[in-house]
Amino acid sequence: MSQLERSDYLEAFDVPAFLYAESADAIEVSIQKICTPCLVIETQNAHSFCQTGKIQDFLFKMLGAIGLEKANVKCIAIDAVDLEYTLGQYDAKTVLLMSKSLSSDVQAHFSTYHPSEILVNETFxxxxxxVLKQLQQCLK
Incomplete structure (x- = not known):
């Protein structure tokens, strides 16, 4: 049976096209990744830098010290188990993980203390x- 005949039969039965797609291979799936020079990730936190305030201001001062502008940074909060899934949605030149529960072995991924922890304990x-200097080198 040709594809045209099959489509005619299914149309005659009022079967919507999305229900009879042959397989994932037959469907061209276009996943649009979000591009950013720097993706900053935290786990769910009461002192989130994703919200406007003192913590966010401090984060952008930290990133500004290495020449990153707000427009070149995407900040997100995730559950620790969602890291791989989240990273798959972004095309980021560098990733800054700001939580002890997040880690990665990828060269362009960096891990450090959350800004709220740094504000409480200046030894951090x-x-x-x-870590920020290493991130800066990677952005060059």
Whole structure:
């Protein structure tokens, strides 16, 4: 049976086209990834940098110190188990993970303390600064 004949039969039975797609291989799926120079990820946090306020201001000051502008940064909050799925939705040149429960072995992924932790414990500033300098090198 040809594809045209099959379509005619299914149309005669009022079967919508999306119900009789042959397989995922037969359907051209176009997934549009979100492009950004720097993706900053946190886990769900009471002191989220995704919300306007002191924590977000501090994050953008940190990133501004290495030359990143707000327009070049995408901030998101996720559940720790959703990291791989989330990373698949983005085309990010660098990724900054800001939670102890998030980690990655990818070279352009960096992990450091959350801005709320740095504001509470200033001894974390040095380590965070070293990570930010590595991120800056990767962006060049």
């Amino acid at each position: 500033k040095r380590e965070a600064w070293e």
